Amino acid sequence: MQLRDAGCVPGTEIDDERIPPAVAAHAIAAYSQPGDLVLDPDCGAGTVLTAALSAGRDAFGLTGRTRWWSLARANVTAAKTAGAWRDGSVFDARPKVLATARAAGLIGRVGLVLTALRMEPEPANRPDRDPVESALADAAATMLYGESLLRSGGHFVIVARPRRRPDSTLADLATPLIAAATAAGLAPVERCVALTAGLRGSRLVTRAPLPARRAAARARTAGAPTALPAHHEVLVFGLAHDVELAAAAASGVPRPTRPRVNDTVHAGWRRAA
Template structure:
């Protein structure tokens, strides 16, 4: 994690004044181990193969915090579909996209399992890449999505009969996600949120990769403003003590690092960044410090599917 985002704050600041740090909060989302979370969510066998998945407890917390019943939750790169399952279980509509056949099959099975267990909201997963959201096929979604919730994915999708390849370079994964954020920005309703979840990555020397700074920069380039930076625990919180739930692979990697003379701590969290439409954040900040804001001022966003619209007047 970084101490301070480098991107500018939406409101103009007096000369020499530093932009504020997005508020930091801790989510107690590691009280159950990963296998128990998948069981409790009714996920089908094989879901755990998606190592970049958003843990069900993290997805459930984000959905409960940033949506209302009946809202539409979108995961533009949904993997095995844990976000979709939790959205349906919470009484939200769910839409996911993935171009990976393996994940599409699992995500569809998880949606079916959630509906069989009693979820009655609409849920679907499309065999498509995120760029389809920038086409006429997504025209009906403009201004309607209450929450975009997605993960930074660096694990390559490999056939099951081959040994897994090393993680992709985080820079290329962030560049791909940056394009996805651009596709998603016009779909958010006024007051909606976009949440990115990233599990920590390490450099070859064992130090943590700074994911926060480039993710905030990518979001700002897409017309989004950071409003919160969170730590979603993957370790159980027992009083004042953390009980780590690291996987066997992570523990072996830490043991190898110690043997090589570079002690490495086991990670106990996922990084979570929360964004809003930039003009929504500006209005909220202006209201917070009692700055008058003319109702005649409209923020006209770039044309989407040939239609221009005033962003701050989008339907709630």
């Protein structure tokens, strides 16, 4: 229903890792301004791009998978056809392109980076590979690339749905993501829950995708009851320098000076006036 209401093209629903349109729309409204550039460095089928264009923002997405590139382009075209007048682009490239000279024109221009923690399919020749750790490593690199692109006052938002490790234990995603953001020069602003289950009185009605339902059924059969996911976790970060200045202003502390170690300005202080 959300995909239909957002005007997404048929096929978008096959992207199981997508950010739900309602979550994307709320994050864009809360953490960006009209006319801002919204970047999704791993955009999948493009639900973030559609929501950004519909909200009067420019949209820019990257994806290294041809199937998602085609769908994301189709969703950008659909949004433009429906009346969105801002610019929307999708590049056939992976997030690491943001660390190259090709992305130099984006430095300091992005109002919001909004992306999902995406899990790549486990390759048959790497049975020992932990897909959760791989996804976290990719997210850490994306945070490092994206920090320099944010304008002053911009936000980096990452949406993570619950994940289980190969031994079926629930993975702690927030701790490593917050640590990676801090290392990249970002500071935590908010930690939110986006409820994906329905509410009937005091009871939650899960709307988990079919793969999650099948995994839960297999776990029950094996004697390890597994709950279905009912939420996405949303972590919101700002530039460390912006957050420190805001905290200092709120507490009446004089504006801090930029710290230097061996004549090098620390990450997160690059935009000090």
